[in-house]
Amino acid sequence: MTRRTFWTSAAALLAAPAITIAADPKKPGVDQERVNKAVERGLEHLKKIQNSDGSWSPPGGMYPTAMTGVAGLALLMEGSTCHTGKYSESVTKAVDWFLKRVQPNGLIGNPNNPQEGSRYSYGHGYGMLFLACVYGEEEDSATRKKLEKVLTKAVEFTCRAVTSKGGWGYRSAAEEQDFDEGSTTVTQLQALRACRNAGIPVPKQTIDNAISYLKKCTTPQGGLIYNLVSGRAATSGSECPAITAAACASACSTGMYKDKYFGMWVKYCRDSIYRQFGTNGHDDYANLYFGQVMYVLGDDRYISLIDPECKPENAMTWSEYKKMAFGNYLRTQGADGGWVPGGGWGASAGPIYATATALILMQLEKEQVPFFQR
Numbered sequence: 001m002t003r004r005t006f007w008t009s010a011a012a013l014l015a016a017p018a019i020t021i022a023a024d025p026k027k028p029g030v031d032q033e034r035v036n037k038a039v040e041r042g043l044e045h046l047k048k049i050q051n052s053d054g055s056w057s058p059p060g061g062m063y064p065t066a067m068t069g070v071a072g073l074a075l076l077m078e079g080s081t082c083h084t085g086k087y088s089e090s091v092t093k094a095v096d097w098f099l100k101r102v103q104p105n106g107l108i109g110n111p112n113n114p115q116e117g118s119r120y121s122y123g124h125g126y127g128m129l130f131l132a133c134v135y136g137e138e139e140d141s142a143t144r145k146k147l148e149k150v151l152t153k154a155v156e157f158t159c160r161a162v163t164s165k166g167g168w169g170y171r172s173a174a175e176e177q178d179f180d181e182g183s184t185t186v187t188q189l190q191a192l193r194a195c196r197n198a199g200i201p202v203p204k205q206t207i208d209n210a211i212s213y214l215k216k217c218t219t220p221q222g223g224l225i226y227n228l229v230s231g232r233a234a235t236s237g238s239e240c241p242a243i244t245a246a247a248c249a250s251a252c253s254t255g256m257y258k259d260k261y262f263g264m265w266v267k268y269c270r271d272s273i274y275r276q277f278g279t280n281g282h283d284d285y286a287n288l289y290f291g292q293v294m295y296v297l298g299d300d301r302y303i304s305l306i307d308p309e310c311k312p313e314n315a316m317t318w319s320e321y322k323k324m325a326f327g328n329y330l331r332t333q334g335a336d337g338g339w340v341p342g343g344g345w346g347a348s349a350g351p352i353y354a355t356a357t358a359l360i361l362m363q364l365e366k367e368q369v370p371f372f373q374r
Contacts (some may be wrong), residue, residue: 042074042339045338047087053093054093054096070353077368077372095134119170124154128151128155162209165180165216165228181227211251219237219239245293251265266297266302291321294316297316298317
């Protein structure tokens with residue numbers, strides 16, 4: 001099974017007639033050599049701070065399952081697998097750590113760990129996404145069987161944990177009295193889609209219900225609220241830009257390019273994130289997802305997929321977003337090669353999350369992981 005095995009019908013949708021936006025000579029692009037060096041330093045930092053057992057955990061030990069998932073993804077984005085690449089040993093150690101951490105009911109993580117038990121859905125989702133991406137590149141038959149079994153049970157757990165509205169909460173619906181919220185819903189949705197892309201059975205209805213949940217969370221303004229209370233988001237004013245960005249990424253991973261809600265979400269993010277870069281209280285989380293969306297849109301798809309009436313000079317482009325995001329990362333990288341977190345959930349998750357999310361975004365153009373390919 002090779003690196004470019006998995007493709008979805010999204011490729012056909014993305015082949016829509018392109019509108020070429022010429023580069024503005026007055027606006028120089030990103031210094032790619034500096035980016036490459038920053039990425040190398042960041043990856044070396046992640047390798048250095050990996051725990052001996054294969055996990056990653058920030059000071060205080062918060063969310064070790066989630067941190068190991070996102071850190072592992074950053075190494076996969078470099079091109080390393082369990083068997084090849086500069087960080088193959090680190091990837092293998094992380095996989096082994098996950099395999100020892102799977103619960104009999106399929107949960108990836110430790111619900112009895114006070115550092116993650118109250119919000120284990122994040123770790124389960126990021127862990128499932130990481131392992132699904134590893135599974136897609138794994139050639140050893142024995143390891144593939146182990147991963148297939150783990151991912152199959154993980155999917156089953158996620159499907160049992162879903163709420164009556166189609167979303168997910170910090171823990172299973174049974175434990176949370178049917179509580180739901182957008183950020184954990186997107187984490188589960190992307191993980192399910194990655195599993196499905198890798199050949200793991202995933203009920204289509206579960207994915208459809210989750211998409212329906214996100215749509216019900218959408219206000220007339222186009223942004224998503226935190227969670228559903230009355231059953232539908234009826235009024236504007238309480239939208240969460242970061243969760244809306246995450247919904248956009250979910251739309252990309254599920255092929256919703258021509259769905260009106262995808263357009264609404266992207267336009268909302270245009271005003272709340274793209275044009276206000278760096279002002280969001282959840283910058284690390286928001287840009288992890290919005291960066292994926294901007295990479296998919298590239299420099300020539302915003303008009304054809306989102307806003308046919310938009311003038312080319314006003315269109316959102318990956319090149320402009322890349323300048324903003326990568327320029328910020330180049331300015332803020334620490335002496336040790338890592339990044340410190342912004343606000344929101346990233347702040348409590350610590351520098352590992354900030355570093356891993358920066359590296360995932362800065363390596364999208366390498367196209368080494370099928371799930372994140374354009």
